[in-house]
Amino acid sequence: MADPLLEAKDLVKHYGSVEALRGASFTAFEGEVVSLIGDNGAGKSTLVKCLSGVERADSGTFTFGGREVDVDSPIAARALGIETVFQDLAVAPDLDPAANLYLGRELRKPGLLGLLGVLDKKEMRKRAIASFEDLGVTLQSIDVPIGSLSGGQRQSVAVARSVVWASKLVFMDEPTAALGVVQRERVLDVIRRVRDQGMAVVLISHNMPEVLAVSDRVEVLRLGRRVAKFRAADTTVEELVGAMTGALSQEDAG
Amino acid sequence: MTTPRRKPLLKRLAGTNTLWIALVLLLLIAVFGALRPDAVLTVFTLQTTLVETAVLLVLAVGMTFVIITSGIDLSVGSVLVFSGVTSAMTMNALSGGDATNAGWGVVVVGLLVALVSGAAWGILNGVLIAKAKIPPLIVTLGSFGAALGAGQLISNGSNVSGVPNVLSNNLGTGTTFGVPNLVILAAVITAAGALLLGTTRFGRHTYAIGSNEEAARRVGIAVTRHLMTVYLLAGVLAGLAGFMAMAYFRVASITGHDTDNLNAIAGVVLGGTSLFGGAGSIVGTIFGVFIPAVLRKGFVIVGVNVYWQPIAVAIVLVAAVWFDQSRRKARDQR
Numbered sequence: 001m002a003d004p005l006l007e008a009k010d011l012v013k014h015y016g017s018v019e020a021l022r023g024a025s026f027t028a029f030e031g032e033v034v035s036l037i038g039d040n041g042a043g044k045s046t047l048v049k050c051l052s053g054v055e056r057a058d059s060g061t062f063t064f065g066g067r068e069v070d071v072d073s074p075i076a077a078r079a080l081g082i083e084t085v086f087q088d089l090a091v092a093p094d095l096d097p098a099a100n101l102y103l104g105r106e107l108r109k110p111g112l113l114g115l116l117g118v119l120d121k122k123e124m125r126k127r128a129i130a131s132f133e134d135l136g137v138t139l140q141s142i143d144v145p146i147g148s149l150s151g152g153q154r155q156s157v158a159v160a161r162s163v164v165w166a167s168k169l170v171f172m173d174e175p176t177a178a179l180g181v182v183q184r185e186r187v188l189d190v191i192r193r194v195r196d197q198g199m200a201v202v203l204i205s206h207n208m209p210e211v212l213a214v215s216d217r218v219e220v221l222r223l224g225r226r227v228a229k230f231r232a233a234d235t236t237v238e239e240l241v242g243a244m245t246g247a248l249s250q251e252d253a254g
Numbered sequence: 255m256t257t258p259r260r261k262p263l264l265k266r267l268a269g270t271n272t273l274w275i276a277l278v279l280l281l282l283i284a285v286f287g288a289l290r291p292d293a294v295l296t297v298f299t300l301q302t303t304l305v306e307t308a309v310l311l312v313l314a315v316g317m318t319f320v321i322i323t324s325g326i327d328l329s330v331g332s333v334l335v336f337s338g339v340t341s342a343m344t345m346n347a348l349s350g351g352d353a354t355n356a357g358w359g360v361v362v363v364g365l366l367v368a369l370v371s372g373a374a375w376g377i378l379n380g381v382l383i384a385k386a387k388i389p390p391l392i393v394t395l396g397s398f399g400a401a402l403g404a405g406q407l408i409s410n411g412s413n414v415s416g417v418p419n420v421l422s423n424n425l426g427t428g429t430t431f432g433v434p435n436l437v438i439l440a441a442v443i444t445a446a447g448a449l450l451l452g453t454t455r456f457g458r459h460t461y462a463i464g465s466n467e468e469a470a471r472r473v474g475i476a477v478t479r480h481l482m483t484v485y486l487l488a489g490v491l492a493g494l495a496g497f498m499a500m501a502y503f504r505v506a507s508i509t510g511h512d513t514d515n516l517n518a519i520a521g522v523v524l525g526g527t528s529l530f531g532g533a534g535s536i537v538g539t540i541f542g543v544f545i546p547a548v549l550r551k552g553f554v555i556v557g558v559n560v561y562w563q564p565i566a567v568a569i570v571l572v573a574a575v576w577f578d579q580s581r582r583k584a585r586d587q588r
Contacts, residue, residue, distance in 0.1 A: 054472065075474040090472050092465035094532030095458075103462055104473030106455045117454035145533075 003066060005030045005200050006051070006169060011060035013046055020046040021057065022224035028169060028200045033191055035203045035211040035232075038221035039244050044204050045087060047221065048171045052084040053077035065168070081168030085159050085175050087204075093147030097139055097157045098128035100146050101164065135160050135190050152183040159187055169200040176210065188214050208237045220244055272526045272538040274577070278570065279541045279548065286552035293555045301434060307547040308440035309334075309502070311540065312495040313518040314525075315447040316488035318539045321522050322451070323484055324464040324531025325383065325390040330492040331514030332401035333375045337496030338506035339405040341368035342414040349416075356418040364421070368497035369490055375401050376489015380482030398515065406508055414506040426501035436498055443491065448536035460484060464531025520546065520567060524574050530582065545570060 006028040013021040021043045028034050038044050049055040051062065053071040062069055064080055071077045077084070091100045102124045108114035129142060137156040139149065146154055155175065162170050172191070176184045191201050191214055205211050211218060212232055220228040220243040228243035228250045242248035287294045313330045320327045345353035345364040353360055375397055382393040417426075428435045451457035459480055462470040471477045500506045525542025527534025546567045553560050 073474075074472050078474065084472075086472065088468075090466065090469035092462045092469050092532065094465035094528075095461060099458065099462075103458075103470070104475050106458055108455065117456055119453060119455055119458060121453075 002029065004028060004063075005065060006202075007063040008047075008051060009061045009063075011047065011050055011057040011062075013043075013050055013055065013057050020224055021050070021060075023060070024221060024224055025226045026051070026219060027229075028202055029217075030168075030200055031195060031198045032216040033195050033201045033203055033214055034217045034219060035205060035215040036219055036221060037205065037208075037211060037240060037244060042221040042244070043224040044221055045173055046224075048084065048173050048202070048204060051077075052082060052171050054084075054086075078165070081166060082171070083162035083166035083169075084171040085162045085173060087173040087177070091146050091154060091158050091161075093154075094145045096144060097132070097142055097146055097149075098125045100157055101128045101131065101161050103161075105165065131164050132157075132160060135163060135193075136186055152179045155179060156183065156187065159190060163190060163194050166194075166199060169202065170194060171202045171204075173204045174206070175203070176205065176207065184210070208240055211240070212237065222246055272535060272541065275524055275526055275538060275541045275545070275574065279545050282545065282548050282552060286548070286556060289556045294552065297432070299551065299555070301429075301432075301437075303544075303547055303551050304437045305434045305502070307543055308434070308436045309495045309499045310514065310517055310521065310547075311440045311543050312443050312491050312498065313514060314521045314539050314543050315444055315536060316491035317518045317522045318447070318525075318527055318534055318536055319451065319460055319484045320390075320488050321519070321527050321529060322460050322464045322531055322534045323481060324467075324529075325481070325484070326394060326519065326529075327379065327390065327485065327488045328394040328515045329375060329379060329397035329401055330488060330495070330518055331511040332398050332405070333372050333489055333492035334496040334499060334514060335506075335508055335511050336375065336401040336405035336408075337368040337371040337493035338500040339409045339414055339508070340371045341365070341497055342417060342500055342506035343408060345418060346414070346416045349418075352416045353418045354416050356420070358420060361418050361421045364418075365497055368493045368500075370493070372489040372491070372493020372496065373486055374489070375492070376486040377482065379489065380485035383485060384478045384481035402508075409506070409508060411508065413508055415504070417500055417504045417506070421501045422504045425498065426504065436502055439498065443494070444536060444540060451536055456480075456483075461532055464533075466532075517546065518543075520571050524571055526574070526578070528578050528582070529575065530578075 004027045008026045010023045010025060011021045012023055024043055024047055026036065026047060036044050036047065046055065050057040051071065053074040053076050056072055062071060069080060071080070092103060095103070107120045107124050109118045109120045125142065132139060137160050139153055146157055155178065159172065159175050176187050179187065188210065191203065195201050203215065215232040218230045218232055218235065218240060219226055220240065222244060228248065230239065239248065293299065313334065317327060317330065341364040344367045345356060345360050348360050348363060349356040379393055379397055382388050383390045425435050425439065430438060451460065459470065459475050462475060463477055463480060467477055521543035522534070522539050523529060523542065524545055525538030525540065527538060546563065549566050550560060550563045553563050
């Protein structure tokens, strides 16, 4: 197999006296969906936060695209082509879907007006509609605050935002939680489409059938450490659960 | 999927508080106009109402930005007093103790001093709120007291007279084509504020921070710096308002501004800006600021005891917030 796109080794992260990560490692390759699973408190969200620049690991190494990198802010992660869908969504409920899609990356009008910071709302709206269409996101209205949309549609916009801007890797922390069956399928379709474009997708999920359905590989985190790695095609739900609970472990996984 | 079409303007507006509050304002004018058409619908009444509201409108423009970030600024009235005092005393000092006959050069220095005084309090508020993360209510309650105290210390607790005649006669009471200059200045500031909030990236980020600060931070918006800028803006506008009030009253007054902060907040909230942040507009603020003004004027003219005015304002205010809250609740239940 080729060199990994992302390789994190021996990450440690303390919150006060709580040790959320105790030498966790993680690997992701281009053009694959890799699921990160683990019981509550295993450190999945903390690991994603460290890798996406929201938090900073106390120690450990982070290699991306063959170079050791220091991702100390979400902006640094974005500069590397990494985007994240957070579990708590992190959208601005009072802004409309287009504004949320372009939040922090607003298009400005050409010329003097643009230099004054004037937004090109029309262009953003047009491109947002095109992006939502590309990704199969259907919204009943594009001109309402995102807070007035259903939970699933809000989630779709959050997913679309990260996918539209990512060029290398997308972290998705529970992107299908709180979704209905149809919308869940749609998000999984988006994940596959993104993978087929050659990007890496890191999926965090509690839903084992979903993990097996969409992933190429699965890595298991337990008590802040990687305890197992599987090829999705060669494993079963029982095996994954065994690894999560500690009933089963692989010596070489850490 | 068909391309979603924009809803017609009127339909979009109908869902907002702004439209309703505009209707309330029109209704008030219509009612007072019907009761006393001879006194209400006159150029003089229009002029005086506008002039008396100009200073408050400038404060409310800054307050709109602050409240949209889900903050609050209680200090604006005191900063207004402080800025007026420092400005008037500087102009007097430059003119050997009495600036009444001073020229434009002194007035320009006075304006700069007022703006810088406002900016200083704005920066202080901003640093304590955005950097030290002290709640805005507490910080600006502190500067509300401190700015007034500082103003009284500097002026020895008395009003500062000696305001240059050129300033008072032109900015204070002068008119251009029948429109008071004070009103023109307030209108320019308001228009600039509306464009900044409604069309620029700065405005968009202001909404985003008020709507979800964490989301704004995660998409790379410099939240701390932005909040500091917003409080700076409110401070500078309070400084300008102090200069305008001084020009109009021909004295930098220590008293009479205790409730400017609350009047500005009431105007902003009446205008449909949400105290929870993330939603609001300068256009709404204009309507919101004029409702109390029209009520006061109207009560005086039709002979209702003017002490009814704050009660009437309170009723409209509470109704507006209640409306906003129930709208949000209905939305968030989805």
